[in-house]
Amino acid sequence: MANTSxxxxxxxxxxxxxxxxxxxxxNNIPCTPMKLQKLAYIAHGWxxxxxxxPLIEEPVLAWKFGPVYPEIYDKYKGSEPITPSTKPSExxxxxxxxxxxxxxxxxxxxxxxxxxxxxxxxxxxxxSLVYKPFIRNIIIPNALIEKHYKEKxxxx
Numbered sequence: 001m002a003n004t005s006x007x008x009x010x011x012x013x014x015x016x017x018x019x020x021x022x023x024x025x026x027n028n029i030p031c032t033p034m035k036l037q038k039l040a041y042i043a044h045g046w047x048x049x050x051x052x053x054p055l056i057e058e059p060v061l062a063w064k065f066g067p068v069y070p071e072i073y074d075k076y077k078g079s080e081p082i083t084p085s086t087k088p089s090e091x092x093x094x095x096x097x098x099x100x101x102x103x104x105x106x107x108x109x110x111x112x113x114x115x116x117x118x119x120x121x122x123x124x125x126x127x128s129l130v131y132k133p134f135i136r137n138i139i140i141p142n143a144l145i146e147k148h149y150k151e152k153x154x155x156x
Contacts (some may be wrong), residue, residue, distance in 0.1 A: 010057035011091060013069040016040050019089035019097070021082055023105050027134040033076040034065065034113030038120060041067040043104045045126075048142055049149025055100070062131040066120040067140055123149075 020039050024031035040056065047055035060067045076082055092098045108116060120127045126144040 010054040011070045011097075013040060013056045013058045014075060015089070015091055016043065016056050016101075017069075017072045017076070018085055019091040019101055020091065020105075021084045022089045024082075024109065025084040025103055027105065027109065029105070029109050031075070031082045032080050032113045033078070033082065034117060035111075036082060036113075037068055037072055038066065038113060038116030039104060040069055040072060040115070041120065042108055043101055045145045045149040046104055046153070049151075050100075052096070052100070054142055055097075060145070061115045061136070062127050062140050062154060063136055064131075064133070064136045066117045066136060067127050117150035135153055 017036055017040055020043070021031055023029075023097060025033075041060055044055040044060065047053065056069065058069055058071060060069055062068075092101070094154060111119075119125075122128065126140045126148050129144060130138050130140050
């Protein structure tokens with residue numbers, strides 16, 4: 001699946017979602033579809049901001065309620081709370097990937113999806129720079145996400 005010589009290869013959005021769901025479950029954190037979307041986006045942003053490259057290979061889109069991975073939306077919409085798969089996530093076997101996701105969970109896992117969505121809607125965020133009302137499939141460029149998260153990481 002993953003090339004172990006590459007410290008942070010891009011993964012399928014659904015594989016990252018499965019890993020996040022598993023971490024939520026292990027930490028007794030309820031996971032809703034909105035929260036899952038935002039945590040996947042934030043993890044992708046942190047990966048870019050730390051110079052590790054994209055975490056997720058599919059593009060993230062600017063929808064009304066923030067950044068969205070359509071694959072995650074389609075699979076988990078209407079599932080509240082989301083229950084984990086009985087099969088453990090393969091991504092969590094990769095130390096650098098697990099370390100990144102653990103950091104994101106420690107920092108953002110305590111917040112509900114609505115609060116995470118509000119973070120993505122702040123002025124000058126990648127979503128706010130590209131979102132256009134009534135246009136659903138605008139790609140949020142990785143370059144914008146990387147710039148935003150590099151700045152966030154420096155400030156923290």
